[in-house]
Amino acid sequence: MTEIIDGNAVAEGIREELTSCVESLASDDERPTLATVLMSPDPASETYVSMKQNDCEEIGIETRDVEIDLDAPASDLFETIDDLNADDDVNAILVQSPVPDHIDYREVLERIDPLKDVDAFHPENVGRLVAGYPRYKPCTPHGIQQLLAATDVETEGKDAVIVGRSRIVGKPMANLFIQKAPGGNATTTVCHSRTDDLASKTREADIVVGAAGVPELIDGSMLTEGTVVIDVGINRVDADNEKGYELVGDVDFESAKEKASAITPVPGGVGPMTRAMLLYNTVKATSLQTDIDVELP
Ligand SMILES: Nc1nc2c(c(=O)[nH]1)N[C@@H](CN(C=O)c1ccc(C(=O)N[C@@H](CCC(=O)O)C(=O)O)cc1)CN2
Numbered sequence: 584m585t586e587i588i589d590g591n592a593v594a595e596g597i598r599e600e601l602t603s604c605v606e607s608l609a610s611d612d613e614r615p616t617l618a619t620v621l622m623s624p625d626p627a628s629e630t631y632v633s634m635k636q637n638d639c640e641e642i643g644i645e646t647r648d649v650e651i652d653l654d655a656p657a658s659d660l661f662e663t664i665d666d667l668n669a670d671d672d673v674n675a676i677l678v679q680s681p682v683p684d685h686i687d688y689r690e691v692l693e694r695i696d697p698l699k700d701v702d703a704f705h706p707e708n709v710g711r712l713v714a715g716y717p718r719y720k721p722c723t724p725h726g727i728q729q730l731l732a733a734t735d736v737e738t739e740g741k742d743a744v745i746v747g748r749s750r751i752v753g754k755p756m757a758n759l760f761i762q763k764a765p766g767g768n769a770t771t772t773v774c775h776s777r778t779d780d781l782a783s784k785t786r787e788a789d790i791v792v793g794a795a796g797v798p799e800l801i802d803g804s805m806l807t808e809g810t811v812v813i814d815v816g817i818n819r820v821d822a823d824n825e826k827g828y829e830l831v832g833d834v835d836f837e838s839a840k841e842k843a844s845a846i847t848p849v850p851g852g853v854g855p856m857t858r859a860m861l862l863y864n865t866v867k868a869t870s871l872q873t874d875i876d877v878e879l880p
Contacts, residue, residue: 585843588845590612590730590848590854590855593856594858596657596880597860601669601859601862604870604879605643608866608877613869615676616647617644618646618648618673618677619648620679621650621661622651622660622679622686623682628815631726632648635677656662667699671771674868697718698718698826701753702724703722704721714817719865720778720855721752721801722858722864723752723755723756724755724756726857727813730847731811740768741772742787743770743792744784744791747832752792753794756774782804788806789809790810791813793833794815794833796816796833797816797818797833798831801840806843809842812846814833814846814849814853818830
């Protein structure tokens, strides 16, 4: 029987545990605050940011919501980040990606105070992760580690194949999988658009992580019986319904399900975990900044 991994349920459990951390910080007058900055040409970004704000509200994290016009100069965004860096009441900053073409995303990431960088995309935080002593783990790959743990999937000694080499998912996922730590110790291959014969790589895997941003790139014919399949893709494809689109993963769910021992759906798999781990990092950021210990899940 294939297990359908319920990301909403695992995320709900994590939110419940984080609620007591938030209350403990708040009882010391240090209620965590997350600032979200939205200047994104992707219509989906507004939805993601508002979901993140709702999650914060649910567990008692305060939010600051900044929206910047798409055609505003880069200096507007940089001044916003500077102000949030300097604001002692703000513990965590997130600039939703993608940003418009006239903004240098690298400059954005380098501008955010690394202690408030709850996406963990600042070079200092990336460096710490690569070196093996992460301050914050990037939300999506951390969420995947938590999903695998909740499903009792052992990574140690397993062959993990990641399809996609993005800054947000592919690269940090590989770094977490190769760490000498729980949820790591996997023999890890990173595939990408120039990989020859992708199917020959995915067929060798015990765990496949689809994170290429290509709808239904990975199908059942590319998998071996018993593989654990984690689908990171959240692609909006045109559909004849009220919204005008439907969400499709990087994995062809129906055919992959026939081979997988466990598989994440889209929606309801990795997406809710990305949001839950943002809350986790916001709580951790507040704890680090205030020297108040909390017991993170
Ligand atoms: N600054 C960041 N930008 C982006 C990140 C990120 O981690 N940090 N990741 C992605 C998008 N993303 C988070 O921002 C994200 C995408 C989707 C979901 C989610 O919960 N999806 C739901 C379905 C939502 C829907 O109905 O459209 C699901 O899969 O069930 C959460 C976070 C790019 N940008």
